[in-house]
Amino acid sequence: MKSVSVFGLGYVGAVTAACLADAGHSVIGVDVNPAKVASLEAGQTPVLEPGLEELIKSSREAGRLKATVDSDFAVLNSDISFVCVGTPSRRNGQLDTTILERSCKEIGRALRKKAGFHHVVVRSTVLPGTAESLVIPALEGASGKRAGVDFAVCSHPEFTREGSAVRDFWEPARTVFGAQQAEHFQCLHEVYGQIPGRVFETTLRVAEMVKYVCNAFHALKVTFANEIGSLCEALAVDAGTVTNIFLADTKLNVSSAYLKPGFAFGGSCLPKDLRALNHRAKQADLDLPLLDSIMPSNDAHLERAVEAVLGTKRKKVGVLGLSFKAGTDDLRESPSVQLIKRLLGEGRQVRIWDQEVSLGRVVGSNRQFIEDEIPHIGLLLSTDLDEVLRNVEVIVIGTKAIDDSTLAASLRADQVIVDLRSAARSPKYATKNSEVTLAAEQESALPASFGALVLDAA
Ligand SMILES: NC(=O)c1ccc[n+]([C@@H]2O[C@H](COP(=O)([O-])OP(=O)(O)OC[C@H]3O[C@@H](n4cnc5c(N)ncnc54)[C@H](O)[C@@H]3O)[C@@H](O)[C@H]2O)c1
Numbered sequence: 001m002k003s004v005s006v007f008g009l010g011y012v013g014a015v016t017a018a019c020l021a022d023a024g025h026s027v028i029g030v031d032v033n034p035a036k037v038a039s040l041e042a043g044q045t046p047v048l049e050p051g052l053e054e055l056i057k058s059s060r061e062a063g064r065l066k067a068t069v070d071s072d073f074a075v076l077n078s079d080i081s082f083v084c085v086g087t088p089s090r091r092n093g094q095l096d097t098t099i100l101e102r103s104c105k106e107i108g109r110a111l112r113k114k115a116g117f118h119h120v121v122v123r124s125t126v127l128p129g130t131a132e133s134l135v136i137p138a139l140e141g142a143s144g145k146r147a148g149v150d151f152a153v154c155s156h157p158e159f160t161r162e163g164s165a166v167r168d169f170w171e172p173a174r175t176v177f178g179a180q181q182a183e184h185f186q187c188l189h190e191v192y193g194q195i196p197g198r199v200f201e202t203t204l205r206v207a208e209m210v211k212y213v214c215n216a217f218h219a220l221k222v223t224f225a226n227e228i229g230s231l232c233e234a235l236a237v238d239a240g241t242v243t244n245i246f247l248a249d250t251k252l253n254v255s256s257a258y259l260k261p262g263f264a265f266g267g268s269c270l271p272k273d274l275r276a277l278n279h280r281a282k283q284a285d286l287d288l289p290l291l292d293s294i295m296p297s298n299d300a301h302l303e304r305a306v307e308a309v310l311g312t313k314r315k316k317v318g319v320l321g322l323s324f325k326a327g328t329d330d331l332r333e334s335p336s337v338q339l340i341k342r343l344l345g346e347g348r349q350v351r352i353w354d355q356e357v358s359l360g361r362v363v364g365s366n367r368q369f370i371e372d373e374i375p376h377i378g379l380l381l382s383t384d385l386d387e388v389l390r391n392v393e394v395i396v397i398g399t400k401a402i403d404d405s406t407l408a409a410s411l412r413a414d415q416v417i418v419d420l421r422s423a424a425r426s427p428k429y430a431t432k433n434s435e436v437t438l439a440a441e442q443e444s445a446l447p448a449s450f451g452a453l454v455l456d457a458a
Pocket of ligand 1: 007008009011012013030031032033036084085086087088099102103106123124125126158159160161
């Protein structure tokens with residue numbers, strides 16, 4: 001069992017302190033608010049949360065939980081400090097980390113007096129980079145000691161929900177630990193023991209970011225559901241039935257489908273149907289900002305890809321993939337077509353490879369589309385990959401219809417790669433004299449914003 005201190009006895013800190021004490025650890029809660037300290041000391045909960053008071057009372061009686069305003073006492077008598085202080089919004093939306101910084105300095109001053117190694121675990125919600133830019137400097141400055149040598153800093157975001165926080169604490173969907181060094185995770189494993197769900201060990205920045213991604217997605221889901229509900233109501237459609245049928249699709253709707261960062265969507269359905277829905281909502285005098293923002297957001301994403309190519313400052317560009325997704329020759333509203341049009345407009349010389357699309361092969365409405373809408377693009381098309389690769393300086397990978405080993409075999413070391421398929425595998429440059437293997441380049445990713453062209457849309 002560990003000796004734990006918990007800084008901040010609000011919703012997160014009080015639950016963390018009580019649950020860890022209930023699990024058998026020796027816990028000291030710290031707060032600058034004497035009323036919260038007194039309440040915990042009296043076996044009462046400082047915040048209203050179902051089941052919390054019982055845990056606090058029993059842990060107090062068992063002698064495993066105490067509270068203090070004295071940071072030094074807490075740090076000197078614990079192996080690990082969980083920082084659960086507030087990180088509120090400023091009026092302009094900026095995250096206010098003043099309290100966090102103050103709390104870290106207090107812990108740092110206490111560390112100055114401590115002989116042994118200590119873990120500082122940030123549970124407060126903070127933007128990526130905060131541990132490195134604020135927490136570590138504050139601790140090092142106040143303690144005169146060094147992160148990674150005298151103490152460890154970990155990020156361990158909190159995912160419990162108010163109202164069911166005690167239950168959520170021991171039944172997490174998953175647990176996330178971030179650290180600078182792998183050996184820093186051990187202490188957290190000792191605190192949590194066998195916890196249900198997957199445990200992810202990752203970097204500080206990833207751990208910090210995951211929390212925001214989850215909350216942004218939850219907010220997005222609520223807003224999406226509410227806008228759809230309002231639209232259904234306006235169109236005299238039963239929203240409950242629509243929702244039930246929507247939720248029954250666990251292949252594409254409630255699933256991991258379409259959730260990997262990629263390039264803009266396109267094709268003959270999504271843009272058209274969104275436009276129709278938004279137009280119908282406007283006719284019904286309905287304001288649906290979320291649904292209305294999807295097309296502009298998609299356009300902005302496409303523009304980031306254009307900027308990525310222009311940013312290479314090279315003239316000859318090869319685009320691999322023209323149709324809106326691999327395995328089809330459908331070019332309607334393909335983001336690649338838009339990308340190429342923009343690049344041509346910016347004076348780039350473009351060559352295009354697409355296995356499925358060439359003037360010689362394509363038939364019917366797609367041939368008509370090329371001849372009528374994009375005749376200049378049709379002329380740039382080739383199904384000869386080597387020929388395209390030979391003659392370009394920048395290669396934009398926009399299709400899944402090509403495998404990395406085929407590509408790697410044909411690349412030159414001086415060519416720049418803009419891989420738009422997936423943020424997780426987006427090599428930026430095949431640097432001069434480097435061995436041109438995509439795998440080896442995977443770490444030097446593009447900025448995630450234009451990480452990928454996932455041409456998956458239906
Ligand atoms: N409330 C939630 O359900 C929830 C869930 C996940 C994450 N979070 C995040 O966790 C963090 C804490 O949230 P909360 O709702 O528990 O906040 P809170 O405001 O309820 O509690 C923060 C506590 O920290 C105390 N405090 C301030 N300065 C201190 C210091 N120097 N030393 C010790 N204690 C100090 C305050 O007196 C207060 O009791 C925030 O970053 C929040 O975004 C909250």
